Amino acid sequence: MGSVLVFGASGQLGQCLAHVARERSMTDLVFLPEAQANILDPAGLQGLFAQYQPSYVINCAAYTAVDKAEDEVDLARNVNRDGAGNLSRLCAQHNSILIHISTDFVFAGTGNQPLVETDETAPISVYGLTKLEGEQAVAEFTSRYFVLRTSWLYSEYAGNFVKTMLKLGRERDELRVIWDQLGTPTYAIDLAGCILSIIASGNQQFGTYHYSNEGVTSWYDFATAIFELSRTTVKTIPIRTAEYPTKATRPAYSVMDKTKAKTQLGVAIPHWQESLRVCISRLMATEA
Numbered sequence: 001m002g003s004v005l006v007f008g009a010s011g012q013l014g015q016c017l018a019h020v021a022r023e024r025s026m027t028d029l030v031f032l033p034e035a036q037a038n039i040l041d042p043a044g045l046q047g048l049f050a051q052y053q054p055s056y057v058i059n060c061a062a063y064t065a066v067d068k069a070e071d072e073v074d075l076a077r078n079v080n081r082d083g084a085g086n087l088s089r090l091c092a093q094h095n096s097i098l099i100h101i102s103t104d105f106v107f108a109g110t111g112n113q114p115l116v117e118t119d120e121t122a123p124i125s126v127y128g129l130t131k132l133e134g135e136q137a138v139a140e141f142t143s144r145y146f147v148l149r150t151s152w153l154y155s156e157y158a159g160n161f162v163k164t165m166l167k168l169g170r171e172r173d174e175l176r177v178i179w180d181q182l183g184t185p186t187y188a189i190d191l192a193g194c195i196l197s198i199i200a201s202g203n204q205q206f207g208t209y210h211y212s213n214e215g216v217t218s219w220y221d222f223a224t225a226i227f228e229l230s231r232t233t234v235k236t237i238p239i240r241t242a243e244y245p246t247k248a249t250r251p252a253y254s255v256m257d258k259t260k261a262k263t264q265l266g267v268a269i270p271h272w273q274e275s276l277r278v279c280i281s282r283l284m285a286t287e288a
């Protein structure tokens with residue numbers, strides 16, 4: 001295996017990749033935070049590709065502020081579409097395999113059956129639209145890519161729903177959390193493990209895959225599980241989406257079918273409750 005360049009290395013998934021690479025003693029990964037590698041800087045990227053001649057490129061860089069994206073359309077589009085396109089173009093030139101991360105928010109979320117990779121995309125937010133454009137930009141320049149669509153990422157690292165709930169649970173007497181948006185949380189450590197397994201296996205069944213943890217839940221039930229596992233006492237009230245106005249609209253149903261990832265990538269996927277238990281116990285161990 002040659003070198004593996006990780007873009008967006010200081011974000012949540014980038015840090016999880018570093019964690020799992022350490023655990024697996026994988027030493028060929030080069031972690032590039034935005035300050036060292038801006039995916040909007042083609043000249044800088046060209047220099048990095050020339051220097052490292054990477055076998056694999058992992059794109060963890062993204063504009064992920066879902067509500068803010070509604071006002072910062074150009075910036076979101078630059079990063080999520082044009083940045084992905086820049087990497088894809090260079091991967092094609094250097095014969096590198098691109099592993100790019102996308103989202104359940106490419107779907108409208110109006111259905112009630114687990115979504116497969118070929119289901120119609122119809123984003124209902126700027127973030128979702130620019131991520132879909134990013135998938136298209138990836139496929140425009142190279143065929144040697146894996147696009148992994150994931151959902152509701154959380155971990156010990158960076159900001160995420162689990163850490164927000166733990167903080168708010170300590171600060172407030174009661175919390176109101178949406179129960180009519182259904183999906184599946186994904187422990188970013190599990191996703192990082194999946195990505196590194198693709199690389200270690202040399203799998204070349206390129207294309208788009210869905211990867212979340214197993215199971216289905218709502219944000220309310222997810223919050224309740226977080227509070228139970230962390231023994232946080234806070235009154236948690238289930239509310240409807242309409243009672244929690246946000247700038248961006250989120251899909252009401254974005255559960256993804258992982259059959260393709262399990263069969264073609266050969267990855268085992270833990271249930272969300274099992275992975276949440278691991279994450280909470282690690283978070284509590286670092287606090288103790």
Ligand SMILES: NC(=O)C1=CN([C@@H]2O[C@H](COP(=O)(O)OP(=O)(O)OC[C@H]3O[C@@H](n4cnc5c(N)ncnc54)[C@H](OP(=O)(O)O)[C@@H]3O)[C@@H](O)[C@H]2O)C=CC1
Pocket residue numbers: 007008009010011012013014033034037038039040059060061062063064079083101102103104131150151152153154158159
């Ligand atoms: N978080 C989630 O719940 C989900 C995320 N995803 C996808 O997973 C991937 C990883 O997400 P996650 O790690 O949680 O996101 P984060 O927001 O934690 O990390 C994204 C990183 O990208 C960096 N970045 C932004 N712009 C650029 C740029 N121009 N050049 C280089 N780096 C840049 C950010 O830097 P800075 O912080 O300085 O802006 C940040 O470190 C993304 O593609 C996201 O769309 C999919 C589903 C769910």
Ligand SMILES: Cc1cn([C@H]2C[C@H](O)[C@@H](COP(=O)(O)OP(=O)(O)O[C@H]3O[C@@H](C)C(=O)[C@@H](O)[C@H]3O)O2)c(=O)[nH]c1=O
Pocket residue numbers: 064065066103104105150151152153160161164175176177178181219244250
């Ligand atoms: C903080 C909070 C949120 N919520 C709701 C709002 C929202 O519908 C849901 C999650 O809110 P957040 O803002 O944490 O998460 P959000 O930014 O919507 O999460 C999304 O991020 C992008 C990047 C993705 O790709 C998606 O898969 C998904 O993970 O919880 C409550 O109901 N009560 C609360 O107190």
